[in-house]
Amino acid sequence: MGTWKALYTEAFHKVTEALPQVRGVLLAYNTNIDAIKYLDSQDLEDRIERIGREKVLKYSEELPERITRVEHLLGGILWSIRRGKAAELFVESCSVRFYMKMWGWDELRIGGQVGIMANLLGGVYGVPVIAHVPQLSRLQASLFLDGPIYVPKLECGKLKLVHPRKFWRDEENCIHYIYEFPRGFRVFDFEAPRENRFIGSADDYNPNLYIRPEFREAFEEITEKAELAIISGLQALTKENYKEPFVEIGRHLDVLSAKGIPVHLEFAFTPDEAVRRKLVEILGRFTSVGLNEVELASIMEILGEKAISERLLKTEPIDPLIVIDAMNILMDRTGIERIHFHTYGYYLALTSYHGEEVRDALLFASLAAAAKAMKGNITGLKDVRKALAVPTNEKALIFEEKLEREFSEFERGVAKLEDKQLVFVPTKIVVSPKSTVGIGDTISSSAFVGEFALR
Numbered sequence: 001m002g003t004w005k006a007l008y009t010e011a012f013h014k015v016t017e018a019l020p021q022v023r024g025v026l027l028a029y030n031t032n033i034d035a036i037k038y039l040d041s042q043d044l045e046d047r048i049e050r051i052g053r054e055k056v057l058k059y060s061e062e063l064p065e066r067i068t069r070v071e072h073l074l075g076g077i078l079w080s081i082r083r084g085k086a087a088e089l090f091v092e093s094c095s096v097r098f099y100m101k102m103w104g105w106d107e108l109r110i111g112g113q114v115g116i117m118a119n120l121l122g123g124v125y126g127v128p129v130i131a132h133v134p135q136l137s138r139l140q141a142s143l144f145l146d147g148p149i150y151v152p153k154l155e156c157g158k159l160k161l162v163h164p165r166k167f168w169r170d171e172e173n174c175i176h177y178i179y180e181f182p183r184g185f186r187v188f189d190f191e192a193p194r195e196n197r198f199i200g201s202a203d204d205y206n207p208n209l210y211i212r213p214e215f216r217e218a219f220e221e222i223t224e225k226a227e228l229a230i231i232s233g234l235q236a237l238t239k240e241n242y243k244e245p246f247v248e249i250g251r252h253l254d255v256l257s258a259k260g261i262p263v264h265l266e267f268a269f270t271p272d273e274a275v276r277r278k279l280v281e282i283l284g285r286f287t288s289v290g291l292n293e294v295e296l297a298s299i300m301e302i303l304g305e306k307a308i309s310e311r312l313l314k315t316e317p318i319d320p321l322i323v324i325d326a327m328n329i330l331m332d333r334t335g336i337e338r339i340h341f342h343t344y345g346y347y348l349a350l351t352s353y354h355g356e357e358v359r360d361a362l363l364f365a366s367l368a369a370a371a372k373a374m375k376g377n378i379t380g381l382k383d384v385r386k387a388l389a390v391p392t393n394e395k396a397l398i399f400e401e402k403l404e405r406e407f408s409e410f411e412r413g414v415a416k417l418e419d420k421q422l423v424f425v426p427t428k429i430v431v432s433p434k435s436t437v438g439i440g441d442t443i444s445s446s447a448f449v450g451e452f453a454l455r
Contacts, residue, residue, distance in 0.1 A: 293323070
């Protein structure tokens with residue numbers, strides 16, 4: 001444990017010193033407003049009983065593809081609570097949207113993977129970011145932090161990059177409802193094995209992957225200000241609406257590839273099988289992908305590896321050897337250079353290249369995740385520094401010993417394989433997190449950008 005304490009401290013200093021060297025990060029495509037509701041057990045039980053317990057329980061066993069009735073919403077929330085797993089579904093019904101609005105929220109925050117990453121990278125780390133914001137309302141703009149955060153604006157055909165608060169247009173509010181629950185949260189006979197959340201996406205722009213005219217008309221010029229790109233927000237697409245956005249994504253990937261800009265895909269729970277198949281098909285065009293066990297299992301299913309998919313979801317805590325098998329299959333089948341896996345208690349990275357900076361970036365990402373869990377919102381690097389005092393997950397050390405036995409060359413979290421490198425880090429564990437939403441985005445963006453800064 002002493003070794004990891006020293007490695008954490010060293011990684012924090014290395015990454016924070018390197019971050020100012022990053023010239024710019026392009027972030028696309030999903031930004032919204034998160035309306036966060038901290039669930040109350042009695043209130044949730046009463047709501048389920050009013051709709052009909054049997055109706056709701058049906059959808060806690062198997063998620064619907066999208067939400068068209070209140071029982072879908074409540075069943076989806078129960079699905080997440082029973083498993084301690086995150087899930088996100090599009091809310092198609094206006095009546096369910098009104099129901100969620102009347103249920104209310106406890107706080108509003110910047111939302112969407114792009115919004116969360118923009119505030120973290122630009123507002124906290126001081127790394128210049130260019131963010132795609134499908135609808136820039138005054139409320140949305142007010143939720144962005146100060147710092148080098150920019151959105152593109154076309155004036156008389158000329159591109160300008162301005163802070164969102166200087167965009168001077170009031171577009172629609174895109175609100176996603178986040179239902180948070182702590183570890184041990186009880187509903188009827190179900191108890192949450194760990195803290196997590198369920199997300200109901202109630203806007204018509206992000207789920208359809210609306211791409212702004214500025215990004216369609218001036219993308220090549222926009223990319224001149226970036227040396228890294230992170231793409232996210234593809235998870236709500238369906239077989240009915242994904243084809244047109246994927247044409248534009250393909251064009252963007254062509255431009256980024258031609259300029260040699262590394263691109264990370266932040267995967268998310270994607271209910272539609274056709275969209276998942278398309279994502280797997282184009283995954284080799286990305287440099288890196290970030291995902292958790294639910295998302296990795298869903299990809300294994302597409303690749304015909306159902307046994308591994310089931311093992312990823314049924315084992316708790318997840319055996320890293322199962323994860324490593326899945327990561328190897330994914331890398332071999334797609335040719336992607338970097339796979340970053342995050343789960344409760346530890347992170348893994350499989351890369352087609354070698355270097356300790358991969359481990360150091362994961363350690364820094366773990367500190368950022370702990371800070372996010374403690375505060376809900378990170379407002380400065382001082383919050384990340386404070387996370388050094390958070391205990392490292394001792395239970396993960398059993399897995400470290402297992403990996404030491406499995407791999408002959410395994411030292412300080414790094415295993416050098418014949419043609420790849422595997423990195424394992426035990427994470428910092430916040431016992432009673434204030435919030436879980438955005439932690440995965442915090443982890444992946446910190447690790448990807450931090451590793452690039454160190455390299």
